[in-house]
Amino acid sequence: MSTTTRGRSPRVPAALADPDRDCPFCPRLAEFRSEIRAREPGWFNAPVPSFGDADASLLIVGLAPGVQGANRTGRPFTGDYAGDLLYATLIDYGFAKGHYQARPDDGLRLIDCRISNAVRCVPPQNKPLPIEINTCRRFLVATIEAMPKLRAVVLLGRIAHDSTLKALGLRAAQAPFGHGAVHDAGRLRLYDSYHCSRYNTNTGVLTPKMFREVFARVRDDLDA
Numbered sequence: 254m255s256t257t258t259r260g261r262s263p264r265v266p267a268a269l270a271d272p273d274r275d276c277p278f279c280p281r282l283a284e285f286r287s288e289i290r291a292r293e294p295g296w297f298n299a300p301v302p303s304f305g306d307a308d309a310s311l312l313i314v315g316l317a318p319g320v321q322g323a324n325r326t327g328r329p330f331t332g333d334y335a336g337d338l339l340y341a342t343l344i345d346y347g348f349a350k351g352h353y354q355a356r357p358d359d360g361l362r363l364i365d366c367r368i369s370n371a372v373r374c375v376p377p378q379n380k381p382l383p384i385e386i387n388t389c390r391r392f393l394v395a396t397i398e399a400m401p402k403l404r405a406v407v408l409l410g411r412i413a414h415d416s417t418l419k420a421l422g423l424r425a426a427q428a429p430f431g432h433g434a435v436h437d438a439g440r441l442r443l444y445d446s447y448h449c450s451r452y453n454t455n456t457g458v459l460t461p462k463m464f465r466e467v468f469a470r471v472r473d474d475l476d477a
Contacts, residue, residue: 305367
């Protein structure tokens with residue numbers, strides 16, 4: 254297990270937790286990013302930085318930016334359906350304040366909460382390759398290490414779950430993925446949820462009630 258889960262590790266500057274705008278580490282993603290830049294020059298089209306204060310107690314880890322969502326707007330879960338459900342839930346449980354209007358200048362603020370992704374660049378067909386997930390994990394590790402007050406991590410989907418376990422030095426058998434599952438990892442507690450994608454909600458894999466129950470548990474645990 255990493256020192257991150259056993260106790261406070263040295264503070265990592267928040268800037269080091271986000272890749273450069275022209276990050277070259279994943280050639281396929283860099284090429285795809287360049288193609289979208291040529292087609293949509295007004296979009297963000299870069300690795301999407303984490304949103305929220307590094308001093309937060311709660312970190313939410315998603316999969317990757319969507320083409321017309323975070324890749325377009327530059328803010329995680331902003332501009333597509335997943336953000337509609339996520340931000341409404343965060344507001345209801347006191348982890349956000351304001352009005353979510355699906356754009357980065359809507360004035361929405363996170364409260365004791367930060368949002369990031371396992372993969373920072375938009376992948377073709379929303380499917381990052383294993384090598385890309387592994388390569389981008391350095392930024393997830395840095396994000397966690399830059400949060401000295403972190404206590405709770407919500408993992409949206411299996412890829413976010415698996416990559417975060419590896420970032421923390423945990424084996425999959427120690428914390429098997431399952432919606433609603435809660436795992437202790439040293440000073441951190443991990444909360445699993447199915448991803449709040451339109452596909453999952455349209456097919457009934459995830460209902461708003463199921464999603465809200467995860468954050469209700471997080472709220473109760475942090476307030477205890």
